[in-house]
Amino acid sequence: xxxxxxxxxxxxxxxxxxxxxxxxxxxxxxxxxxxxxxxxxxxxxxxxxxxxxxxxxxxxxxxxxxxxxxxxxxxxxxxxxxxxxxxxxxxxxxxxxxxxxxxxxxxxxxxxxxxxxxxxxxxxxxxxxxxxxxxxxxxxxxxxxxxxxxxxxxxxxxxxxxxxxxxxxxxxxxxxxxxxxxxxxxxxxxxxxxxxxxxxxxxxxxxxxxxxxxxxxxxxxxxxxxxxxxxxxxxxxxxxxxxxxxxxxxxxxxxxxxxxxxxxxxxxxxxxxxxxxxxxxxxxxxxxxxxxxxxxxxxxxxxxxxxxxxxxxxxxxxxxxxxxx
Amino acid sequence: xxxxxxxxxxxxxxxxxxxxxxxxxxxxxxxxxxxxxxxxxxxxxxxxxxxxxxxxxxxxxxxxxxxxxxxxxxxxxxxxxxxxxxxxxxxxxxxxxxxxxxxxxxxxxxxxxxxxxxxxxxxxxxxxxxxxxxxxxxxxxxxxxxxxxxxxxxxxxxxxxxxxxxxxxxxxxxxxxxxxxxxxxxxxxxxxxxxxxxxxxxxxxxxxxxxxxxxxxxxxxxxxxxxxxxxxxxxxxxxxxxxxxxxxxxxxxxxxxxxxxxxxxxxxxxxxxxxxxxxxxxxxxxxxxxxxxxxxxxxxxxxxxxxxxxxxxxxxxxxxxxxxx
Ligand SMILES: CC(C)[C@H](C(=O)O)[C@@H](O)C(=O)O
Ligand SMILES: CC(C)[C@H](C(=O)O)[C@@H](O)C(=O)O
Numbered sequence: 001x002x003x004x005x006x007x008x009x010x011x012x013x014x015x016x017x018x019x020x021x022x023x024x025x026x027x028x029x030x031x032x033x034x035x036x037x038x039x040x041x042x043x044x045x046x047x048x049x050x051x052x053x054x055x056x057x058x059x060x061x062x063x064x065x066x067x068x069x070x071x072x073x074x075x076x077x078x079x080x081x082x083x084x085x086x087x088x089x090x091x092x093x094x095x096x097x098x099x100x101x102x103x104x105x106x107x108x109x110x111x112x113x114x115x116x117x118x119x120x121x122x123x124x125x126x127x128x129x130x131x132x133x134x135x136x137x138x139x140x141x142x143x144x145x146x147x148x149x150x151x152x153x154x155x156x157x158x159x160x161x162x163x164x165x166x167x168x169x170x171x172x173x174x175x176x177x178x179x180x181x182x183x184x185x186x187x188x189x190x191x192x193x194x195x196x197x198x199x200x201x202x203x204x205x206x207x208x209x210x211x212x213x214x215x216x217x218x219x220x221x222x223x224x225x226x227x228x229x230x231x232x233x234x235x236x237x238x239x240x241x242x243x244x245x246x247x248x249x250x251x252x253x254x255x256x257x258x259x260x261x262x263x264x265x266x267x268x269x270x271x272x273x274x275x276x277x278x279x280x281x282x283x284x285x286x287x288x289x290x291x292x293x294x295x296x297x298x299x300x301x302x303x304x305x306x307x308x309x310x311x312x313x314x315x316x317x318x319x320x321x322x323x324x325x
Numbered sequence: 326x327x328x329x330x331x332x333x334x335x336x337x338x339x340x341x342x343x344x345x346x347x348x349x350x351x352x353x354x355x356x357x358x359x360x361x362x363x364x365x366x367x368x369x370x371x372x373x374x375x376x377x378x379x380x381x382x383x384x385x386x387x388x389x390x391x392x393x394x395x396x397x398x399x400x401x402x403x404x405x406x407x408x409x410x411x412x413x414x415x416x417x418x419x420x421x422x423x424x425x426x427x428x429x430x431x432x433x434x435x436x437x438x439x440x441x442x443x444x445x446x447x448x449x450x451x452x453x454x455x456x457x458x459x460x461x462x463x464x465x466x467x468x469x470x471x472x473x474x475x476x477x478x479x480x481x482x483x484x485x486x487x488x489x490x491x492x493x494x495x496x497x498x499x500x501x502x503x504x505x506x507x508x509x510x511x512x513x514x515x516x517x518x519x520x521x522x523x524x525x526x527x528x529x530x531x532x533x534x535x536x537x538x539x540x541x542x543x544x545x546x547x548x549x550x551x552x553x554x555x556x557x558x559x560x561x562x563x564x565x566x567x568x569x570x571x572x573x574x575x576x577x578x579x580x581x582x583x584x585x586x587x588x589x590x591x592x593x594x595x596x597x598x599x600x601x602x603x604x605x606x607x608x609x610x611x612x613x614x615x616x617x618x619x620x621x622x623x624x625x626x627x628x629x630x631x632x633x634x635x636x637x638x639x640x641x642x643x644x645x646x647x648x649x650x
Contacts, residue, residue, distance in 0.1 A: 074493040102427060102530060118460065123497035129464030131501040135443065139454030166544065168399040172448035176456040198551040205427060205530070205555025219491065223548060226523040230530025 003282055005031040006061035008054060010076065011039035012256025013266035014067020020268035020318040021065060021275040024294075027322050028287040029279060034061065038076045039069035039256070049075040058083040063278050064249040067271065068256040077251070081114055085244030087141065088148045089114040089221060090277070091253060093228035093238055098300035099308060103231040106208040109158065110228065111149035112221025114242060116141050119218045137173040137217065142180030148243070149215035150190040158212035161192040164200050164220045177217055201227060229253060236307045237299075239273035241281065248281050250274040260306075264313045267305040269295055272321060294324035328607055330356045331386035333379060335401065336364035337581025338591035339392020345593035345643040346390060346600040349619075352647050353612040354604060359386065363401045364394035364581070374400040383408040388603050389574040392596065393581040402576070406439055410569030412466065413473045414439040414546060415602070416578060418553035418563055423625035424633060428556040431533040434483065435553065436474035437546025439567060441466050444543045462498040462542065467505030473568070474540035475515040483537035486517040489525050489545045502542055526552060554578060561632045562624075564598035566606065573606050575599040585631075589638045592630040594620055597646060619649035 049072035089112035095101035167174035235254035252270030279288035304310025374397035420426035492499035560579035577595030604613035629635025
């Protein structure tokens with residue numbers, strides 16, 4: 001069976017790093033790649049950043065590889081996450097030998113709830129200059145992310161599971177989140193620690209080695225995973241998966257980087273590592289491992305793009321990775 | 326005129342660091358100190374963590390110095406911030422010569438909105454396992470914090486002002502926040518940058534030296550200021566002010582630290598530096614500067630508590646600071 005992988009390069013360096021990742025995937029698996037459009041450049045032409053066709057193709061594909069979008073990022077990625085039915089945003093943040101990092105001992109995976117919290121989009125201006133947003137936390141979504149998080153920790157050999165929250169202030173909503181996590185943990189016999197999200201931000205900087213899998217409400221996961229990018233040297237190396245019941249979307253954590261777009265020097269590692277997550281998700285565990293170790297060996301001693309202090313191009317780095325496969 | 330300063334030691338190390346700060350304040354100014362109770366130990370006795378009397382005394386005092394509370398922290402500090410009419414939470418985070426820091430070049434001041442956002446406490450369980458929280462952002466509170474932030478930057482010589490937000494997701498509420506800040510900046514001719522709070526979390530780790538004053542919605546300020554504590558070596562050195570129109574409350578950013586409470590080895594620096602902020606607020610700018618430089622010189626070459634690698638007691642450190650005044 002040939003799986004269909006939708007590729008959506010998007011804007012800016014998305015157009016450079018997605019083809020790089022496709023060439024790596026092409027070297028290890030036999031996917032049918034279909035391309036679709038999204039982003040600022042589409043909005044400029046048609047008035048809509050995410051064409052219906054792209055949404056539907058993502059919903060129908062076996063998996064999607066997304067690059068980045070510029071100003072329209074939220075208009076593109078939030079619906080695309082819905083298109084694939086994603087409930088979990090998986091964001092590993094680890095350092096690599098040979099890459100300078102503030103905290104080389106970092107090996108974290110954020111399991112971010114991907115459907116609710118402040119992302120529900122329920123807002124209004126209830127009076128002149130008085131605005132509200134409704135944050136939603138449900139038992140269903142919270143149990144689902146907890147189940148996914150504990151299972152991920154077990155399968156990937158992480159002993160420490162931490163649950164981020166701010167239930168001392170958001171008593172009912174994050175109280176619900178904690179209760180749901182507790183119910184799942186109890187049922188499955190899982191151990192974990194609760195951590196206030198503010199204190200956790202500090203502890204991740206001071207003692208990252210004490211943490212492994214971090215299960216988070218939506219916005220906390222957004223912030224804490226970017227913070228972790230700072231611990232390992234920036235966004236150029238961070239892949240992510242938006243996992244649904246039977247579909248998923250993979251994307252680098254970085255954005256469209258308009259400052260370097262078009263120069264051919266974007267670091268393709270985050271997108272290629274997102275491709276490795278895609279391989280794993282579709283059942284190609286061995287191929288995923290091969291891609292990961294090729295990226296690692298090039299990061300350690302191969303050509304580097306300028307963000308890592310080198311002067312190699314996206315193509316040079318990609319070719320070196322393909323060579324290692 | 327003798328100002329009345331309410332002191333509320335609270336729980337745990339609050340009972341050790343507040344007396345330390347009072348002895349420093351006593352050495353440089355002529356305040357009338359009044360003591361009041363709050364915290365876990367009060368709740369255990371009376372069922373309420375914050376007695377009405379403490380609330381009223383805080384409202385009536387010229388300023389309050391608070392230590393820390395344990396499990397009841399939110400029940401104590403959130404009403405106390407209201408008692409003094411605080412709209413701005415001011416949290417400087419800087420490193421000190423001689424103190425190990427992940428990012429010694431850090432010199433940040435978070436100006437956190439202190440009345441609304443997710444802290445409004447409007448929550449409900451609208452159906453079984455379905456909970457909501459209403460986040461509130463108003464033009465009034467946003468303009469007020471912006472005015473305070475720009476003025477603080479001018480008066481304290483910070484060139485860079487950054488406004489944290491997540492308006493790509495919280496479009497109406499953080500959109501309001503940004504509009505209000507923009508109106509204030511326009512009226513006063515102030516320059517600033519907007520920064521998405523997730524990206525900012527990363528950039529503060531990678532390039533703290535590019536930031537100065539950071540104006541934040543309430544919860545973002547809570548998280549980002551704790552993150553900054555990680556950059557400068559932990560919470561033991563971070564003071565804060567909760568500033569109102571004509572009253573204010575000062576507190577260390579750290580908590581009650583039950584693990585070391587009662588041992589007499591808590592680092593008093595954060596509370597003494599909070600005392601310096603109190604002095605400055607009440608018009609004793611020179612005395613505030615004297616206290617700050619005494620703390621700096623002891624941090625650089627005096628006795629140290631165990632959190633900074635020393636084996637001195639709270640009393641030793643406090644005595645050394647008083648000696649330097
Ligand atoms: C673009 C934005 C809507 C998005 C998010 O907040 O999820 C981004 O920050 C991310 O982390 O993928
Ligand atoms: C105790 C808690 C309510 C408080 C807050 O969230 O403001 C604390 O984290 C702080 O930063 O002072």
